[in-house]
Amino acid sequence: MNATPTPGAPTATAWEELVTAALLGTDRRTPPEVAPGRSAPAALLDAAAAETVRRRAGVRPGRAAPRPHPAPADPRPALPAAAARRLGLLLADRGSSGAGGRRSTAPDLMELLPQWLAAANARGFAAPPESLPALLDAARGRTDLRPAALKFAGPRGLWLAELNRDWRFALRAAPGGDASLPRPEETDRVDKLWQEGLFAERVALLASLRARVPDAARELLASTWPAERAEDRLMFLDSLRTGLGGRDEPFLEQALDDRSRNVRATAAELLSSLPESALAARMAVRAGACVAVDHTRDTPTLVVEAPHECDAAMERDGVAPKAPSGRGERSWWLGQLVEAAPLTAWPARLGGRTPEQIVALPVADDWLGELHAAWCRAAARQRNPAWSRALLGPPSAPGAGGPGAVSLAERARLLGTLPAGERAEWVAGFIAAHGLSEAFQLLGVCGVPWALPLGRAVVDALNIARDAGSYPWSFSGVMGLAERCLDPSEASRLDALLAVPDEPEDASPGAGGYWAEAFQRLGTTLRLRAVMTQELGEIPVTGSTPPPAA
DSSP: OOOOOOTTOOOOOHHHHHHHHHHHOTTTOOOTTOOOSTTHHHHHHHHHHHHHHHHHHTOOOOOOOOOOOOOOOOOSOBOOHHHHHHHHHHHHOOOOBOGGGOBOSSOOHHHHHHHHHHHHHHTTOBOOGGGHHHHHHHHHHOGGGHHHHHHHHHHHHHHHHTTOGGGTHHHHSOOSSSTTSOOTTOHHHHHHHHHHSOHHHHHHHHHHHHHHOHHHHHHHHHHHGGGSOHHHHHHHHHGGGTTOOGGGHHHHHHHTTOSOHHHHHHHHHHHHTOTTSHHHHHHHHHHHTTEEEEOSSSSOEEEEOOOSOOOHHHHHTTOOSSOOTTSOHHHHHHHHHHHHSOGGGHHHHTTTOOHHHHHHSOBSTTOHHHHHHHHHHHHHHHTOHHHHHHHHOOTTSGGGOTTTOOSHHHHHHHHTTSOHHHHHHHHHHHHHHHOSTTTHHHHTTSOSSOOHHHHHHHHHHHHHHHHTTOOGGGGHHHHHHHHHHSOGGGGGGGGGGOSOOOOOTTSOTTHHHHHHHHHHHHHHHHHHHHHHHHHHOOOOOOSSOOOOOO
């Protein structure tokens, strides 16, 4: 029995009736004007199609949305035509794997895109407008591309990102380039953007200002510091790494009392990077009280007395009181003190010895690993090449661990403090003595393109591995680095390695063919990089050293 509709109650629309019948089935519910029976399902679909057309035809046009504001001008010069075509090819590439996942001998264009972007940015070119969608899509999928891609996209890329939700990451990252940011002397625009801008715009403004006028950037940050959120204070504070100097110390000392533990830890880290700061002096006293030379033994020996507690003053200066799982508290506190103490204080504390002499001293009671690891972290943080050289030792040392470098990661960080030429020379010596099995992480800190001695050491080591019948896929990471980092002038040296070698009896089956393909791809990639550089032209001379070209 059908209920009588209540007067004034809303009635179901024809579309709702059709949807309800489709959900329940025409056996249980037949919509109006559809005859029950076997033909009811087809009749229901016909009625739904007709109702769909009726609804679409009856839609009234909505109010027009306001037009987007015009895209800002990009004053940078346009790309040369050949380079613009090359960019299109790089953005359109989706990998070059052959059958069964085996790589072909063609270059991997997507892996060359970061170098191409760096080279284009070094020359100050603007992105072609028609390439912006593909460029933003590429940056969306690869976070490592974003800084260079957004800089190349420029103000028009940021404008376009505002119109597409998929590209909103660009609004959270630094806007492309400084073209849309006010200059330091435009104080009214600086203040307005700092007070009213989006978070990404404020981060970009602070970074730009810090690179040009460090004191002005710090004062701008201090003007709103108490009102900023903790996570924003942490991000803003990190921008002070650029141009860090003694004039920043009062502000950072104040930040040691911040409500946020992460902010306090970052402020302490920055202060410990200033050897003349009051915090560094306090840490030197604490660390110096823990390490001394014992002259009563047959050989002068370092003895360690780790702290017995982490007091409030230590905690304020950035020492984390709680040790990670599996780590002793005393060794945890000692490591933090030694890491934050200025390395320049140790020679006077330890009998006027040089860093090499200090590192060569034996350490009592199994404290050597902990002490040297902390010195490694300190050398990397304080960018101290003298201590880095002492801790690294000669690259030909057994195990290449050196007297203090306790891991590949530590060695890589120490190498990062050395001049580019010296860094490449050390890694070349390491490869010559120990091969490539542990060299991947060390190669990652070397400048691009690799210096000729380093590049030749890598190619020679790959050739030795091939002749020994080594499994070729074990070196795929190094081969990939070589494609991106070898100097293109080395391509001619690879021609002699393209033939399939005779395989030793114990070699991996088919290894010779894979090696030949890998060397062919390497040579082709190097020649392509040389062509890419020619298409972009020379880097303009502006008085500063630009990043390396592809």
